[in-house]
Amino acid sequence: MKSPCATLLLVLGLLGGCSEDWGSDQHGRPIAARQLEGRWLLINYWAEWCGPCRTEIPQLNELARSHPDIVVLGVNFDGLQGEALVKAAQALGIEFRVLADDPAERLGLPRSAGLPATYLVDADGRMRERLMGEQTAAGLGARLAQLKTGK
Template sequence: MKLLRRLGAVALLIVITACTRSDFHTLSGQSGQFASGDIVLINYWATWCGPCREEIPALNRIDSEYGPNRVLGVNFDGLQGEALKAAIAEMGIEFDSLPVDPAEALGQQRPQVLPTTLVIAADGSVQQVLTGPQTFEDFQRAFHQR
């Protein structure tokens, strides 16, 4: 079972690495690819979550400074289509949001606390789970811990 979860996580990263930004729900319209071997942050957020709003600027900055698709969002409420785009605009999110929750594929339970950020290592494993609002420096440390 653990092997199946690991394979699922690797498959998810392969899908992520094969996608361009246009394949994700984004407002930026930019294109680029996720660089293999990089750490990825998967952040769970919701419009009703005050601490999520607090950390969005730090995540936007990480995405801007560390390169495209290094930060991926997951709307906790499962919004899709126009509702998701509206929520992204309301939150000021500049990084992409995945259309599906990857928790199961990563062998993780759905977060019980928001915001939650999964730090995904190059091999597809969950390296760390950050709970509660994080700062730019917290996210930077996650990128440099190997």
């Protein structure tokens, strides 16, 4: 029989490792918190009607391919769900995961009035920077490298 202290430590260890999951992606696949914890996140808000978003998406796809240490996540600004979200993401050629649930409250991200809006979130879950307007893969990669090294 386990001691009460050992049982308590086991329960606390299990609870300490459990965070609320992030819902699902555009394909209905669950996004477990453990997939994102301790990783740098780039969260991009986009909409079908946003011209700069359309030209930025290929850059974000490139960043996701060339920087596997960064998790690129999209969020539809208009709150599309289900099949509408799938179709919109496909129409823009999005290759990275799109969150069905907006993480703004979870991460303390301020709502942006303009698009595209990109948030850089460090491995501790703190927003480090908000970038407004169209970004490039090279520019984002360089900025993330600066933030990671503290320069």
